[in-house]
Every structure is written in C-alpha cells, then in structure tokens.
Amino acid sequence: MKNTILLSGAVASLLITAMTACNQPTLSPDTQILANQIGFYPNQEKVIFLDTALNASFSVFDQNGKIVLKGQTGQSKLSNSNRFRTPVDISELKVAGDYTLKIGGLDYKFSVKDDLLKDLAVASLKAFYYQRTGVAIDEPYAKEWSRPAGHLDDKVMIHPSAVSKGRKAGDIISSQFGWYDAGDYNKYIVNSAYTIGMILSTYEIIPDYFANQNVDIPESSNNIPDVLDEMMFNMKWMLTMQDPADGGVYHKLTTPSFEAFVMPSECKQQRYVVAKSSPASYDFAALMAMASRIYSNEELYGDFSKKALDAAKKAYAWAESNKGTFYFQFKMNEKFDPDVTTGAYDDINESDERFWAATELYLASGDENYRSDAVAIIPNCYKTSTWGNLASLGQWQWIRNAATGNEADKEIGEAQTKLLQQYADSLVDVALTTPFATPYGGSPMNFHWGCLSESCANPAIELSRLFYLTKEQKYLTAAIENMDYILGRNPLGFCYVTGFGVNSTKHPHHRLSEADGIEKPIPGFLAGGPNGGKQDGLDYKTDDPELCFLDDVNSYASNEIAINWNASLVSLTALIDYFSQSK
C-alpha cells in the first residue's frame, strides 16, 4: 500500500483511522532497525529496514508529537544470511526536521536535512591530512589526534632491486612527505596515483562544491580548494619517486616488514625505495598528466604543471620500453636483501594503466601518438575502477571530453557513455532484487577485501556520474542506496565510517588510531568491510560473507582503512551532497 501523508485530505484521514484501528503486531524489543545512521535528504528516497519479517502499519511523529506520516511496511525479502528484511518507506516525508518512527511497538529516531553529508564529506578528506608523513600533525587542526612528525624520509635507501645508473644499492635519497597508505606506514605509487586520480576526477565534476569546502588544514587560508592542497601534498612526494636517470618510477617506499603498532615518531626501521615497475610508471604518468591540466594556473601553482607533464612523459616512455616489468615481491626476495614483506599492489595486467596514461597524456598534450595508443586499447565494456583495474578513470575522461573534443573524440565519448549507461542500468536493476533494495549487497561475491569501496561506493560513484550527465533521478537514488548501506542500512546495522553514526567502527586496523592512546579512532575513515576471505585468520563466528566483519584492530581483512577506500568515500559523499541539495 502506498504511504499516506497526513493532512493531505479527508480521504487520507479516513484511511488512516481504519488502519490504526486494526490490531498491530508487536516486534521483539531487540529487533534491529537498519538505516542510514546519519539520516536523509528532504528530497531523496528514505527507506528504513527492519531486521525481521513484518506486515504492519507505521507512524512518523515530529518533535511536537504530531503524526506527520502514516504508512504500511513493504514486502519482506530473504537475505543471503537467511534473515528477512522489511522496508519501511518514508520517502514522502519531505520537510527537514527530527522525527520518530513508531512501528510494532518500537521507536526509531532520525533526522531529515539538507547538507546531510556535508560533515562526512569534510571528515573523509580530512582523513588524508591525518595520514600525512614527515610533518607534525598539529593541535589546531588535529585536536586530540595531534602528533609529532614521523617518517621524515630524508634518508631513504636504494634497495638492491632499485639500482640504476647513478644510484647504487645503499645510496641515500630524500623522498619526503606523502601519505601513509592505510593502516600501515608505507607509501605505494600504484595506490597513490589511483587515489588522487579518483578524487581529482570528482573535483572536475563539482569544482564549486570543493571550492566552498573548508577542511581545516594548514593550507586552508590560501586561495586554493583544500582538496587540491591535500592532493598536492602526496603528489610532491610522488615526484621524488621517479628515477632521474631514466624516468621509471619506483613501485613503493617501504620498510622491509610492517612496523609494529607504534606511533610514527617511534619507528626506527630503515626505509627503502624498491624496484621500478611498469604499472607504477603508467599510473604515475596518468596522474601527473591529469594534474598538469588541473593545476595549470601558474600564479597559484608555479611551474608544477610543466614539471608534472614532463615527468608524466618520461614515466610513460620508460614504461613503453619496459612493458611487463611487474612487481613480483617473491622473486625479488629470492634475488635481493633485505627481503620485503609489506603490501605488494602487484598487478600483472597493465593495459588499463597504460590506457589511462595514454588518455591523460593525450588530453594534457594534444599529442596524437598518445591518442592512438589509447584508442587502440579502449575497453568495450564499462565497470567501475579498483586500484588494480582502473580503466574507467580513462573511460570517464573520454566521456567528459565528448562535450568539448573534436568530432572523432566525440564519437568515442558517446560510445563510452552508452557503456556507462548499460553498466549503471544493470546496477539499478539489481537494486530491485536485493534484500536491502540497494545495488550492492545481494551477492556473496560482493564481500571481499576493500569491498565497501570497490563494490559499493565505486559503483555508486559511476551512478552519480551518470546522474550528472542525464539528470535521471533513478541513478542518483541508486547511488544513495549504496551510501545508505555503508552508513547503516546493512545486515549488521553498522556504520562503517569512524566517528559517524551511533554504531560505528571503533577499532580500525590503523596504526595511527590504535597507537595514539586516544580512545576514539581518528574520524572520517571507511573500513574495508565484510570479507568472506577472512585472510587475517580471525574467528568471525560465521561463514556468511555479508556478516564477516569484526570491529577488531587485528581484523585487517575487514576493518583496515586505506587511502584508496577513502578516495571512494570523499568522492561519493561530495557527489551525493552536491546533487541532493533542495535549494
């Protein structure tokens, strides 16, 4: 039955009187109510779920105790973990305010407001500030999470795997700044390039949203959007990872093994740059070319743009003549000492990295050679990106370029838009079938390492991009549904972002949060999410992939945080917040 807004006429009131007169089933007091714990936008879909099967009427009260909406539960669906989920659709409530839902004898409080995700958008970007290496994280910006500088990286050693003309094993270079990758303290080129590429691609869609955002970082008072300052902090480090002898880019800067859970200033292990790789070099080339376009204002950024484009061309040229130079940590350790056992970001398919790089180099330079490299390997299907498969970063640029490019480019862009549309439509269709009525979460395959970013937020970013192009509401609605999932509309009723919601990640696998002696985790970080792979060997007490999550500091398979996952959160919150304003 369709919900009925009270005050909408005599017929509606009669109907409501009839409904309330019926005997209503009551819910057990421990029934979970599963919903976005931050709330809802006035003009967007609003659905709250019950963790059980129920057919009943409900009422929504405003703060004065007045009934503002009455309705009936929707159809219950069975989930993978064999539980019924029942939707309570309150979308017709369109006035900002604080409300109470009453159903089956239970109360649930929620708010409806504009700018709903504004604070989350700021916090998810501020998270990058907390990850900064080589500088003190100061009290005025960081509050209780301030800390002294660590990992100055002014004496980084050339690992024997990274030897080249002019740099022998054991030589010392400076490779300062940049962010910690994740829960660990290392810095990885592949993931850095991907992270910034994702965020800059969002910046390009809604630059005015970011121009108005104050993240409260040391650079906040300059004339540059905070997001561009924060990305620059890591790009400056990335530029030091290019071997001046030949343009190739070191795969990572790392300690031989992961540090203990201690603060950065207590870490003493020697740090190394290790082997150059072609995927890292292509990723670096792509990002630097992209940044050369976005940071082209010389008054604001000096000669960064020229330097970045030059670095991009050299990295691409190196990768072209060293195709297939993959990072095989195991093989590297057989040949060289010390052994390195930290994150590998190993990827043995580089055609997507090459495609992204050639695309960005073409857009930045106009050089036809890059264009033909890109066009020769342009994908014929569209799927959202991950750190290891980031073709859609390039495909999206062709789509954007359709509006301004020449006829031939326009044709390519339009063909790619069709592919994006097919992909987005498939996501919208899936949402009709899943227990939480979200595109994400219907299949056990959805729950893997980093899934909330890669399979939940990232598809939602593609949906938001298509909404931006078409203004078709169904795409934005589906994107918001996945955001709802992250923020509590899920089997565990859990909000997977630190510092937000009423029941959220408190013990992320994050050295900075764990070692600082502060009870609250650093806010604004997205956890990897439920992961049926259980690679950390912990006892999850269940085999249902959608439930394989532990808010435990040792759970690196489900509860780590990472810059690329936060790039998804930054992008999705900003896009949704921008597109959902009713003003």
Ligand code: 9MR
């Ligand atoms: O802390 C490490 C985390 O950042 C990685 O994602 C994870 C997988 O590579 O490894 C974590 O480190 C663990 C290591 O692999 C095994 N010993 C325990 C370490 C800390 O929990």
Ligand code: 9MR
């Ligand atoms: O995000 C990465 C995930 O896709 C891989 O399955 C996993 C194991 O190789 O590694 C993840 O990346 C980790 C990186 O290697 C080291 N820093 C922490 C990252 C997040 O767990």
